[in-house]
Structures are given as structure tokens and as C-alpha cells.
Amino acid sequence: MKQHLLILPVLLFYCISWGQDQDQEQEDSGYIEFNDRSNVVHGVYLGVGAYFGEIDGENTYHGVFKVAYVANKQFEVGFAAVGFYSQQDLRIDAFETLDFAGGYAGLHIEPILFGRSKVNLSFPLLVGAGAVVYVEDNNREIDIDLDRDEWDEVFVVEPGVNFLYNLSRYVQLEVGMRYRFSSKVDLSPDRIKNINGFSAGFGIKVGIFNMGRNRYKKHLGNE
Secondary structure, three states: OHHHHHHHHHHHHHHHHHHHHHHHHHHHOOEEEEEOOOOOEEEEEEEEEEEEEEEOOEEEEEEEEEEEEEEOOOEEEEEEEEEEEEEEEEEEEOOEEEEEEEEEEEEEEEEEEOOOOOEEEEOOEEEEEEEEEEEEEEOOEEEOOHHHOOEEEEEEEEEEEEEEEEOOOOEEEEEEEEEEEEOOOOOOOOOOOOOOEEEEEEEEEEEEOOOOEOEEEEEHHHO
16 A cells, blocks of 8 residues: 555656646747857958058058957957068168068967947957068169078067957958067167067958857747
8 A cells, every 4th residue: 555655646746747748849839940140159251451560660561361260259269470561771881771571470369349249349469470581672672682691580479459340240340459579580780679569450351250050949929
């Protein structure tokens, strides 16, 4: 008799659970699943930019290329490369004037604030290495003479701040500034000691910024 009394609550609990499962299945049958861009999203993009700044107090022009993965509109990680040309007008003699050029590339990371808004604030950081060289500027005809052995390696850390504008789902514009810290430059002539300096400019990113999307349910009665 006691065994029967113990079995009855178990059977009752099983029946209640089975009934709830059936009700849930019936309730779920009135819903559909679909993607929503407001949930977790992922993306990739290619970006190019143009920046103006200075090295050793002289005008310097930068071209920037980036490829990166974007995690949930909150963080970027990828690769960035920068090439620059600096109008140093360093006169060696009556026939030779030198400018300065170089490039560097490395890891690009960029935390993003207000990622769900049309306008975002971000803090890019580039950590990389490259090379610099003096170039001959003869009446604006640039000549890089590597036989003179006037190039040197350089290590660069470049933090910055960007304002981002989401033009569409596939295009983003950026305007920002950054400051470049570099290792010592050892070249002859020894006028340029490093390539530290500010730069500011703009860029464009083209890609897919919401590839992956979470799913959620919506009742058919709301259609």
C-alpha cells in the first residue's frame, strides 16, 4: 500500500509535466523565427584613408589601408598599413635636396562606443613595424636611391580617436586624429631622430557589418 502511495505523486508529476510540454508546443506553433540586426552582429570590411600631419615639424602625407573583423559593433581587430611622404626639403648641396618617406604595418585594434547608434566614437590603436628612407627631390621628381644604404627599421605605436558615421549597412565613414610614437631613427644625415607626430584625416570602410545575426521568435498574429 505504501508503495502505491509513493507511485501516485510521481505519476501525477509526470502528467502535469507532459501537459505543460504539449501546451508549449502548441504555443510555439504560432511563432516564426527570423533574424534581427539589433542582436549580436559580426562583420568584415576593407578601409582606405588619407591623413595629413607632420614629422619633425614638416608637412607629411599618409595613405592608410585596413582590413578588419568587427565584433558586435563594439570592437575591431585586423591589419593596417600606412605609407607616408614628408616634405623635409633638406638641402645637402647645390644639386641635392632630400625628403623623407616610409611605411609601417601591423596589428589594428579599435574599441567602439555607442556602436548601436548612427554616430560612434572609437579609439584605434596600431602596433607595428616598418622602414624609413631619405629620398631625392629634384624639382619634384622623386628618386629613391637604395644604393646609398639610407634606410632604417622603425617600430611604431599609434593610438588615436575616431568619429564614425554609419552611412548604410555596408558603408561607414570615419574622421579622426592620431599620434605616432616611434623608435629612434638612425640615418645620415641625422636631422630626423624619430617619426613621432600628430596626423588627422578621414577614411571610408566598405564591407558587411552585420553578417551574423541571432534569432528570436515573433507571433504570427502580429503580422
